[in-house]
Amino acid sequence: EAQVTQNPRYLITVTGKKLTVTCSQNMNHEYMSWYRQDPGLGLRQIYYSMNVEVTDKGDVPEGYKVSRKEKRNFPLILESPSPNQTSLYFCASSPAPNTATNEKLFFGSGTQLSVL
Amino acid sequence: AQSVTQLGSHVSVSEGALVLLRCNYSSSVPPYLFWYVQYPNQGLQLLLKYTSAATLVKGINGFEAEFKKSETSFHLTKPSAHMSDAAEYFCAVSDPGGNEKLTFGTGTRLTIIP
Numbered sequence: 001e002a003q004v005t006q007n008p009r010y011l012i013t014v015t016g017k018k019l020t021v022t023c024s025q026n027m028n029h030e031y032m033s034w035y036r037q038d039p040g041l042g043l044r045q046i047y048y049s050m051n052v053e054v055t056d057k058g059d060v061p062e063g064y065k066v067s068r069k070e071k072r073n074f075p076l077i078l079e080s081p082s083p084n085q086t087s088l089y090f091c092a093s094s095p096a097p098n099t100a101t102n103e104k105l106f107f108g109s110g111t112q113l114s115v116l
Numbered sequence: 117a118q119s120v121t122q123l124g125s126h127v128s129v130s131e132g133a134l135v136l137l138r139c140n141y142s143s144s145v146p147p148y149l150f151w152y153v154q155y156p157n158q159g160l161q162l163l164l165k166y167t168s169a170a171t172l173v174k175g176i177n178g179f180e181a182e183f184k185k186s187e188t189s190f191h192l193t194k195p196s197a198h199m200s201d202a203a204e205y206f207c208a209v210s211d212p213g214g215n216e217k218l219t220f221g222t223g224t225r226l227t228i229i230p
Contacts, residue, residue, distance in 0.1 A: 004159070033217075040125070042206060042222040043160075058217065090159055104150075105218065107159030 002027045006091050006108035013081055014116050021076045021111050023091030029106070031094040032074040033058070034066065036087040037110075043090065049074055081115040088112050118143040118209045120190075122221035130229045135179075135194040137224050139207030142188065148210040149190040150218065151181055155203045163205075166190060177201070202228045 004025045013019050025032065033048040035058075045058030049068040063085055065077040074093075078085060089112075092105040123138040141147055148167045152160040164175025171183040177200075181192045190207060207221040 035220075040222055043220040045217055048217065092159075104162040104165065105152075105160070107161070109157070109159050 002106070004091055004093050004106050004108040006089075006111050008111060009109065010112050012114045012116065015082055016080050019078050019081060019113075021078075021089060021091075021113070023074045023076065023108060024072050025074075025091075025093040025106065026072065027093065027095070027106065028071065029093035029095050030071070031096065032068065033092045033094075033105070034064070034074070034076050035090045035092065036060065037090060038087050046076070046089075081113075083115045086113060086115045118147060118211055118219050120149075120207045120209045120219060120221040122205075122207050122224050124224055125222065126225045126227065128227040128229055129197045131199055132196050135192070135197045135201065135226065137192040137205050137207075137226065139181075139190045139192065139221060140188050141190060141207075141209045143209055143211065145211060146185075149181075149183060150208040150210070151175065151179070151190075151192050152206045152208060152220075153203050154206065154223075160206065163192070197226075197228050199228050199230065202226055 007022045030051050034046040035043040037043045044060045046064050047066040049055045090110050091108040094105050119142045121140045150165045151163040153163050154160045164173045166173050166183045174180045179194045204223045204225045206223050208218040210218050
């Protein structure tokens with residue numbers, strides 16, 4: 001089954017404790033992206049990647065890191081989480097890194113992160 | 117910079133009534149426009165998209181949207197609401213030839229009244 005898999009589904013941590021949220025897609029998509037969803041703010045892009053070893057900042061990259069060593073994986077790293085990073089996070093992927101041919105974004109089921 | 121504005125963070129309609137969710141966009145170039153739906157505890161799913169072909173776009177589950185350049189709008193409609201339509205709906209805009217980034221609106225939560 002074609003899907004974007006995020007883990008964990010729920011995560012509670014404390015300020016300053018490094019964490020990684022994993023994202024994997026099995027559709028051979030070139031484009032991957034991370035969003036955070038906050039009430040009243042919709043979804044905001046954190047980082048995106050148009051291909052292996054190519055990553056770039058979105059609208060709210062501060063406090064986050066990503067890597068794209070393999071096509072299928074795009075982990076989100078919080079080196080020193082803070083309470084303002086408490087949010088619902090979504091990973092998404094798309095077949096091609098060109099909007100003109102982009103069919104749609106495929107989303108994972110989300111990771112609810114709470115930073116105490 | 118592109119943006120979308122969704123009017124009404126919460127909309128309630130009776131089962132069988134018309135659904136109208138509003139979205140206005142701002143873009144310096146002809147945009148691509150999307151509607152996504154998010155059911156409880158799930159990720160977003162694409163409902164429909166406009167990519168400069170027909171201005172009336174039909175999507176899944178009986179939804180459709182019309183691109184109106186003169187009004188800079190892309191409102192989502194469904195003639196008859198069903199209980200299963202209860203969800204949060206997001207309008208999004210993308211710049212053709214840009215970095216693939218979708219800029220999302222703040223969302224509209226649709227409640228269906230039995």
